Amino acid sequence: MRHYITIEVNLIDPAWVPEYIEAVTPMVVSHGGRYLTRSSQVDVLEGTEKPQFLLIAEFPSKDAALGFYNCEQYRPYKEKRLAGARCSMKLVPAEGVAG
Template sequence: MSAYILVQVDIYDNEVYEEYKKLTPDSLIPYGGEFVIRGFPVEAIEGEWKHDRMVLLKFPDRQKALEWYNSENYQKAKKIREKGSSANFFVVG
């Protein structure tokens, strides 16, 4: 069964975040991951949205999603992301 990682991002340094965005696509490939949503703005039609960006990633299964998140390549990208933003990651499925 497919699994998804939903990410809420608050960006405070766009230049650093752009560096991170360049690294993420290639890190997904070995795990069968793909972007479903990658962008902003997000408009809340019910409730509230208080973040700058939403990303939704799709993986073949939960194991692959978690392997990607914990992979050496993504952890390198994550260190860059943390210099320019804060984020919440959720795995579903």
């Protein structure tokens, strides 16, 4: 079953972002993932906090998504992201989604 990784990002120090995007994008693809959106144009319909950026990536399975998230190659970029931003990352199944 397909799974989605969602992440809301609020930058503390944006210095890590260009290198992260350049290096992590092919890692996502190598684990069977694809980005559905990476955008700073977020309209909050409910809740109080508007993230500066929102990302949604689709993976063919939970194992593929976790394979990306837990791979050694990703670890240094994850550490830079966590040091340079406040983030909320979720993994959700594509239950009830057609296609």
